[in-house]
Amino acid sequence: MSDYKIVIPARYASSRLPGKPLIELAGKTMIQHVYERAVETGVKDIVIATDNDRIRREAESFGAEVVMTSPEHENGTERIAEVAAIKGWDDDVVIVNLQGDEPLIPQQLIEMTAASLINYPQAGMSSVCTPLEDDQDAFDPNVVKVVLDKDQFAMYFSRASIPWDRDGYKDGSDKMTTKMPLYRHIGMYGYRVSFLRQYHSMESCALETTEALEQLRALWYGVKIHMSIIDEPPGHGIDTAEDVERVEALLQAASS
Known part of the structure; x- marks a missing residue:
């Protein structure tokens, strides 16, 4: 199932862990790990949405499409709504919001989130x-x-x-x-563009x-x-320094 889009909101500012998307985990930045989880679904349209040039440069270094968004957004939903408008996606398009701090997210969970909207119009x-x-x-x-x-x-x-x-x-x-x-x-x-x-x-x-x-x-x-x-x-998301150590250990174990 690949008839949906994935948008990964990624902001640099974080009260508990500034620069979170650029933290290195098992040899790659967190944003690259999250992007690779998205790629595993086979979805064609994957966008990283950010308001930060450092994140943009990192994302472009591993071949991701990046859309620069306003720094004034209060949440990821607002950021994704701006991406949908910039991309001109139709009202019936389905988008999965893949958080930029979830490097262990399973493919099945992404697909289930999209399927709910595809199967329930x-x-x-x-x-x-x-x-x-x-x-x-x-x-x-x-x-x-x-x-x-x-x-x-x-x-x-x-x-x-x-x-x-x-x-x-x-x-x-x-x-x-x-x-x-x-x-x-x-x-x-997940969101339908008409809702956004x-x-x-x-x-x-x-x-x-x-x-x-x-x-x-x-x-x-x-x-x-x-x-x-x-x-x-x-799997664990990342909000604190302790989360970083735990998730890195899990990623290293999975790749060994």
């Missing part, structure tokens, strides 16, 4: 979730939960434990409900700012988000 966005198995994660506000309908469209995302088991949790239980599955949201997104054209006019809503979850803006405006379910979370 009523969806404007797609994403991924995995069953929650740890009781602590179920009540951890840093672990985002999602409730699905019968067709695996997202009904709501929250930092709270949802769905809330009224009877099971009434005595302050710290064990997750067994009445139905709980799902952890994984921040992998609307996105710039969608003002932030109270749900989004209250939960601090960007995807709630789409639900607020009636955009359908189709979710794929995977058995377990993907």
